[in-house]
Amino acid sequence: MAYPKPSAVVELLKPITWFPPMWAFACGVVSSGMPLQAHWLFIVAGIILAGPMVCATSQAVNDWFDRHVDKINEPNRPIPSGRVPGRWGLYIAIIWTLLSLLLAAVLGPVVLVATVIGLALAWAYSAPPFRLKRNGWWGNSAVAISYEGLAWVTGAAVMLTAALGTAGMPGWPILLVAFLYSAGAHGIMTLNDFKSIEGDTRMGLGSLPVRLGPEKAGIVACFAMAIPQIVVVGLLFYWHQPVHAAAVAALLAVQAVLMVRLLRQPRELAPWYNATGVSLYVLGMMVTAFALRNVVV
Numbered sequence: 001m002a003y004p005k006p007s008a009v010v011e012l013l014k015p016i017t018w019f020p021p022m023w024a025f026a027c028g029v030v031s032s033g034m035p036l037q038a039h040w041l042f043i044v045a046g047i048i049l050a051g052p053m054v055c056a057t058s059q060a061v062n063d064w065f066d067r068h069v070d071k072i073n074e075p076n077r078p079i080p081s082g083r084v085p086g087r088w089g090l091y092i093a094i095i096w097t098l099l100s101l102l103l104a105a106v107l108g109p110v111v112l113v114a115t116v117i118g119l120a121l122a123w124a125y126s127a128p129p130f131r132l133k134r135n136g137w138w139g140n141s142a143v144a145i146s147y148e149g150l151a152w153v154t155g156a157a158v159m160l161t162a163a164l165g166t167a168g169m170p171g172w173p174i175l176l177v178a179f180l181y182s183a184g185a186h187g188i189m190t191l192n193d194f195k196s197i198e199g200d201t202r203m204g205l206g207s208l209p210v211r212l213g214p215e216k217a218g219i220v221a222c223f224a225m226a227i228p229q230i231v232v233v234g235l236l237f238y239w240h241q242p243v244h245a246a247a248v249a250a251l252l253a254v255q256a257v258l259m260v261r262l263l264r265q266p267r268e269l270a271p272w273y274n275a276t277g278v279s280l281y282v283l284g285m286m287v288t289a290f291a292l293r294n295v296v297v
Contacts, residue, residue, distance in 0.1 A: 008083040009092060014059040018051030020188075020282070021151040024181070025050040027285045028155020031174050031292035032163075039162040042107065046158040049103050050151045054115060057096040058122035058146065062133075064089035065126040073199035097123075108161035110169055114154045118146040136208035136217075140189035149182030152285075173239070173295050180228040181285055187224030188278055190217055194270035209267070218266030222259045225281060226252065232284070236291050244291035251284045 004012075025046055029036065036043065063070065067079045067089065078084040084092070097119055104115035121142040124130040133139035153170055160168025170178075193200070193207035194214065200207045208217040229252045236245035258277040262269045 002085040004078065004084040004088050004092075008078045012060055012063055012078045012084055012089065012092060013052070013056035013096070015052075015056075017059055018055045020147045020185075021055045022047050022051040023282055024148045024151035024178075024285065025155035025158075027181075027289040028152040028157075028170070028174070028178070029159050030155075030286065030289040031152070031177070032156040032159035032170065033293040034159040034163040036159075039159060042158050042162040045103065045107060046111070046155060049100065049107065049111070049115065050154065053096060053100040053103060054118050054122070054151075055147070057093060057100055057119060058125070058143075060089060060093035060096055061122055062126040064093055065128075065131070069196070069199045069203045069205065072202060073196050107158055108168075110157040110161065111154050114150045114157065118150045121146045133205060133207070135206050136190065136193065136211055140186045140193075140208070143189050144182045144185035148185040148285075149178040152178035152181065173235075173292055177232060177235070177288055177292060180232055181288075184225045184228040184281065187221035188274070188281070190221040190224065191270045191274055191278075193217075194267050197267070214267040215263070218263050218270075221266075222263065225277075226256065226259070229255075229281070229284060232288055236288065239291070239295045241291040241294060244287050247287045248284045251280045251287070255280050 029043055029046070063077060063079050067077075070077045071080045075081065079089045100115060100119060101112070104112040121132075125132045125139055125142045132142050153175065156170035156174050157168060160170065190208045193209050194217075196205075196207065197209050197214070199205075200210050208220060211217075212220065229248060233245050233249045233252065236242075236248065255277045258273060258280075262273045262277070
């Protein structure tokens with residue numbers, strides 16, 4: 001049996017995609033309000049779980065079940081190019097799933113439950129019979145919840161467990177904010193689908209750019225990203241955090257200006273917006289996380 005080279009395995013696991021869940025995990029850590037210096041080992045383990053383990057698993061699963069689509073969209077990817085031969089793509093996805101569960105179990109029951117949900121969504125997104133990615137509404141929701149909401153909750157849970165010595169469930173303000181930024185990430189996932197319109201159309205995958213067309217999908221993505229942030233600004237004012245609320249509002253205002261340009265040519269400018277507007281979105285996440293340290297309800 002031919003074995004894949006380590007470089008091909010790393011490419012399969014797509015390290016560039018690890019940043020969003022690792023960032024969301026870091027937001028959860030900050031929002032917990034727990035001291036950071038005393039629990040650095042838990043933080044490092046949690047970051048590894050969010051990025052190199054759970055997110056990497058989702059990438060391996062997706063590439064295996066998308067290998068026929070990638071022959072059209074990205075023929076140089078490790079599986080369609082043959083650099084990850086045979087069924088090794090599937091084997092790596094299974095191995096990474098088991099390793100993720102093992103690390104999550106070490107970090108506590110709340111983290112384990114969140115990881116199980118995240119991994120289940122990762123498999124359901126790509127694998128039959130569910131293959132949620134066939135419907136852009138459901139598929140993007142699954143990815144957004146895994147990459148943003150669950151990662152945020154996991155970060156807070158890791159810190160509470162480390163500080164209290166027992167399983168800790170984050171409070172409802174953290175859960176609510178994590179949900180809101182997950183909802184906004186649905187728009188980010190929609191923008192990511194613009195690069196695959198041709199292959200998705202030929203393979204019958206109903207991403208929102210395919211279902212709605214690039215123009216309408218761009219409008220949906222912008223509203224999906226903006227509305228949750230508006231709610232976050234309102235909540236921060238309600239929780240007596242006016243400075244943080246103003247900062248998030250300012251970041252959103254700049255995003256709105258960039259969105260106007262995006263909507264002129266959504267298909268062509270989606271990568272540009274991912275590098276500009278989405279960066280402001282995730283910066284607002286961290287601003288909100290610091291605000292939550294001061295929230296008492």
